Amino acid sequence: MHGTVDTNPIDDQAAQWVAREDRGALAPDEVAERDRWLAADRRHFGAYARAHAVYARTGRARALGSADRVPHTRVQGPRPRLQWAMGLAATLCLLALGVHEHSDAGDYHVTHKGEILRVPLADGSAVTLDSGAAVRVHYTDARREITLLRGEALFDVAKNRARPFVVTARDTAVTAVGTSFSVSLNEQRTHGVEVLVREGIVDVATASGAVAPTRLLANHRALANRSHGIRIETVGHDDLDQQLAWREGMLSFNGDTLSVAAAQFLRYSDVRIMIDDPLVGSRRIVGLYSANDPLGFARSVALSLGLEVDQQGNDVWLRTPHNAFHSAPRSLQ
Template identity: 30%
Template sequence: MVESGTEGDPGERAAQDAIAWFVRLNDPRASEADRRAFRAWIEADPEHERAMAETTALWGDLAAPAARLGHGGWYRERSRQRQGFGRLAALAACAALLVTGAALWRDPGLVDRAFADHATRPGERRDVVLADGTRMLLDGDTALSAALSATRRDVTLIRGRAWFDVAPDKTRPFVVRTGALDAQALGTAFAVDHDVDSVTVEEGQVAVLAGGEQVTLRAAERTALAAGGGLDAPSRIDPAAAAAWRRGLVAFDAAPLSEVAAELSRLEAGRVIIAGDDLRRLRLSGSFRADDPSGILEAMRGALSLKIVRLPGLVTLIYR
């Protein structure tokens, strides 16, 4: 159930088991037999209770449904008698809410994708051709909507990253909006990343507007939303590196782990949690295959001496 690159350390094994139990109890279908087995595990070794307490503290609000299930240390109490149909009905309603909450917790883009015109799941890339002939390539976990009229062509990038090869039409401006910035094509191929509010130009020019400030990007240039508002000055980029994701590659050049985690979230389903701001600031370099996220995790283990526990499809926990 749990994947980890470390074996043989009792403390490490207890931590892995605690995470597995935490997630198992997060499932509203957890049975009384599950609770008895958990109680037996807790009582088998003092290290287990310590590991469970550390896991609860580490995940905190990120695992609120499971925290509620375990709140108050119910696993050390005797089972209580049932208290009538009304309580069962309330528990059933809570279970339904927890199912929804758990789904959204493990896949934050679920709702955005459900209401978009075009969307991709984590790990998926998709080519889309609009009615005007514009080609779009959607990266993993991306959602966007398009509105083409007789006078305008507007795309709203709701989440994720997309590349646009815009069909020429001087009578109908082509604008991509993220909510924080607008990017208007001036005869071009370019990419927009909603998650970091950036625009990267491959060919032609793009006018980017944010916070009342406008910059014009040319080929092999990039800008992003500045920390204090407005836009960063255009910077030169390596076109091959910028386009790596379109070729099924992921390239990092001294990227902070916060950025690496965001990239991992595009590549496969499930949350990526980095335990601590100091770890988020660590940097990683390298080129990896997008269809093999485990290669990125192995690089973290080897180059940065980090520990990683995975529950495939649900969560990846990175810590030291």
């Protein structure tokens, strides 16, 4: 018997709006009500755009709601066109349809640069893939197995004690029954595998079983790599939300160096932030920025750090004023 997932009420409300829109044009008072809901909280807009992406991906509104979840299936032929305007959701260009492939080894879900995708799974769970992420989903009667092949993903797990939900990333295995957690292979930030628990409890261990599982509670992070094993850290609620800001198409920095931030933006855009001065690259920043606007980010940090911006095609250079007209190009990658 399948369990049910503890869903995010904001995502559920967004799904209901998309389903209502698909049934027919909204009345003027409904449009006003929807727009008030969108304006009430920045998270509402992100959830609404994600819901549009999920509907377009599956071709069925019932894939959006918690009450009527269906397996994520490959749609044959042209996808149905929605009757409502897509302008609002299209402004979040980070949200896209991704790629789905099926083989005997499982279902593969992939996002390319600039894409974020929420995929409902057959058991009522869901996985949200960050830009440039890839997962393999393989379910058996005894286990629900996910392999994170690259990037970062958030897992909202339906409760089923008889059928563990196991995410493997390199030589790290994360086992959950019903919870919400993310797993990241983002080397630039984590230098290994990072597990971040938003709700519930997970066990973190080596995939081989050579090390006894480490219990990880909500608002905790595990950092696993071969040099130091599994290290546990406490994460504040606000910090946790910032870590998962990518779900809303945002990037959050809290004391990160400018070089690290520039590399993060490159995961979402072909516009490259270039730095040729190590002292500039080591400057630390704090803030929340739109992931698909590296130029806006560059201009903002230039203003706050006393730097100058020089855009040359897809390259955006950040330099101190006395170096602004002297170029010794060196890519961040």
